[in-house]
Amino acid sequence: MENRITLALSKLFERHRIVFWYDTKKELRSDFETLSLPRCRKLELTNNEYRVKYRLLREEPEKKFLLYREGPQPADLDNWLLDVQLAHGEFRTDQVALWLSELELGLEFSDIVQSHAEFFQAIRRKDALKKLLRSDDTPGQIRLKILAVSVGCEPRMDAVVEGLLQELSDEKEEKIKLIARCNLDEFLWEQMSRCYGYKSAEPGMRDFVIELFKSCYAMGTDGQANLNGDALVFLKRWKDSRLFESCFEALSAECADVLGIEQDLAKRDFRELIEVDYFRLIDQKIISDLVRAVSARTISSSDVALWVRQRRQGHWYKEYRHLYNAIDYAAQFIFALSEANLEMESLADGVQRYSHYWYRIDQLYRKFIYHVRVSAQASLMGGLSEQIENLYSNNYLMKLGNRFQSFVDSASRWEAAPVRKQREFFEYSVRPFLRKDNKVCVIISDAMRYEIGDELLSLIRKEDRYSAELEPALSMLPSYTQLGMAALLPNKNLEIADNETGTVLVDGQSSQGTTNRTKILQSALSGKGQAITAEDFMAMNREDSRDLLKANEVVYIYHNRIDHTGDKMHSEGQAFEAAEQTLEDLIKLIKKLTAANANNILVTADHGFIYQHRALEESDFSSVDAEGETILYKDRRFVLGKGIKVSQSLHKFTPAQLGLAGEVEVQIPKSINRLRLKGSGSRFVHGGASLQEVVIPILKINKKRQSDVSAIEVDILRGASSVITSGQLAVTLYQTGPVSDKIQPRMLRAGIYTETGELISDSHDLTFDLTSDNPRKRELQVRFVLTRKADEANGQEVVLRLEEKHAGTSHYKEYKSLRYLMRRSFTSDFDF
Secondary structure (H helix, E strand, O other): HHHHHHHHHHHHHHOOOEEEEEOOOOOOOOHHHHHOOOOOEEEEOOOOOHHHHHHHHHHHHOOEEEEEOOOOOOOHHHHOOOOHHHEEEEOOHHEEEEHHHHHHHHHHHHHHHHOOHHHHHHHHHHHHHHEEEEOOOHHHHHHHHHHHHHHHOOOOOOHHHHHHHHHHHHOOOOHHHHHOOOOOHHHHHHHHHHHHHHOOOOOHHHHHHHHHHHHHHHOEEEEOOOOOOOHHHHHHHHHOOOHHHHHHHHHHHHHHHHOOOHHHOOOOOOOOOOOOOOHHHHHHHHHHOOOOOOOHHHOOHHHHHHHHHOOOOOHHHHHHHHHHHHHHHHHHHHHHHHHHHOOOOOOOHHHHHHHHHHHHHHHHHHHHHHHHHHOHHHHHHHHHHHHHHHHHEEEEEEHHHHHHHHHHOOOOOOEOOOOOEHHHHHHHHHHHHHHOOOOOOEEEEEEOOOHHHHHHHHHHHHHHOEEEEEEEOOOOOOOOHHHHHHHHOOOOEEEOOOOOOEEEOOOOOEEEEEHHHHHHHHHHHHEEEEEEEHHHHHHHHHHHHHHHHHHEEEEEEEEEEHHHHHHOOOOOOHHHHHHHHHHHHHHHHHHHHHHOOEEEEEEEEOOOOOOOOOOOHHHHHHOOOOOOEEEEEOOOOEEEEEEOOOOOOOOOOOOOOOOOOOOOOEEEEEEEEEEEOOOOOEEEEEOOOHHHHEEEEEEEEOOOOOOOOOEEEEEEOOOOOEEEEEEEEEEEEEEOOOOOOOOOOOEEEEEEOOOOOOOOOOOOOEOOOOOOOOHHHHEEEEEEOHHHHHHHHEEEOOEEEEEEEOOOOOOOOEEEEEEEEOOHHHHHHHHO
């Protein structure tokens, strides 16, 4: 006890020169007499008040005094030292007084400590509170800090509510019970009423959260809300918090069930829900309705793109992103196909039209199928998938294949000038670098058809300091790996081996495998060429990769994921997933090459492919099989042999027509038909003469020294007034131009702040990635909901601030801002 008294008095003397001690129960005289305080005089009050007062104020006005009186404090009228006492401090030895002393709080806070005595029983809570207290705290602020310590959060009401909702979600009640034991529950519900407008005959956190979701949903759907705008701001911040994400989702599901949200959504048009994301059911409703509308073709692809873009900002988008993307690609596919004119005037015209326009339909189909598969929602997407499959197969693939086949049939030689032949690749794409004494690296990705090369082009151009160009080339026929790989090497004569292997000879040398390909390169380059697999190159350290490039004029790197996946019956259905992974692989490969000092890179393919995700029908197969004197090699889309018989369903080529040496003839099924072959997949095929198989990409990539990527600019458009007069503010943000490969999207956070930097509205995370050339379609409307704290800024200037995250950090810096004058009428305090 003595130590506690000494400690408490020492702290009091840090703030007061004179301290009064009334020993009401007359039991602490011995403690007073044995007490020793440095530089402090002890005096006992025994009817000597006047003498003591004179000494305190006249004789020793600088000294510290402890004035002890055995017994209670006299009545004010009888207390000659009352004025001195009121001007200085009083030491009390009851528990509340000791707590006040430990917290360095004045006696005016006695009622607060007394009211919440249970809170102070725990040293840990008391110490935590002491760290939060400030000398200018009001009683309300102290109570809020006591409440915050009880909950284990920062002393803000939104943090208290988040903590209690987390506990509710965890099905625990320690914190809310502690609040009740500490007599803080009345204060809690008073603050809930003051901050969020929550009132209830039986207040509780479960009741509050139900009302919270109910009111915010009503605000988003023009319904009647019982809570105020601050409740909406709280919900938006809470749902966007990574820390409380699982808590929000659990309580959202519970409240959706209690409030009958599913039944309510069934009666609504999905368009009125685009900006609402408080329940998972809303995304399910929007997706379901979009699927039906796209299938029925009652909405435009541009509208679908806009709605999907708006949903990207929603809480559940990450969970449903593959479905949203699938719907978007489906709408684009239907529109692109409806606009496509599949007519052509020649074989060369068909190749050029495909590389300019039609490839996009294949690309959209691939992206749709990929996202549907990854979403794993076959039932939901079944009807739309079937429609896309039918359109792709019957209205595009078959029609285009049939029309192109007519020109294939009439062609005397396999060529499509001015489009380069694949076998000219080395002379026309590689040799120009060598003439200028420049090294070059060639990446050959097996079965990377033209539309995948186009997507790779876009991805590369988005990388800083990388430039890229894309042109088409016409692959060899038949469009299979051994011949395509051979044609890309330096060559004078290409010959299909007269055996059952399908191997291709380059100037008499086998081109099978990297060892033989290295020999061919070194023969043409005086030993300065090397062939290597992508796996082996990626496994090299930086020093080894640099040594490889330093030692060779030309390096060929062979990548094989699409063909490796698609050529197997058990995995052909994953061909489009392999295409996505291939794009990632190639970007990593290109970056590793540039890190090894490669400045000139070419990316191409041996052939393309046809892929139809649906099960094939009888009509997809050739009605006859290949026949001849000798059938050397047979695949789904081509036959190699001698003395092959002519057939109406199959087209025969002589080696000379295909630019090949030797005597091996080639026969392919017409259009997109397949040959029957046991133990082989039939959905992923290549070897034939369809545009998807024979138009291959050649990408020329260069690494620059200077940065060439920038983010799109965004402006704040000031409206007719710069005065805020209500609880909401609608603002138009304008993206100054379309996003492109080198002008990239900008991500901003928007909110309204006071001059001191306090947020007084909800906050919006915005992505500006619009590609439209129409300026009107690059405007974004944002509505800010003001909090109660905005009232404190009435009559002052506030700032609409756009902030951008500093790269690689969690910190934001100001991008642009616009000032407004806050002038809210008293009528804006009313909800209706």
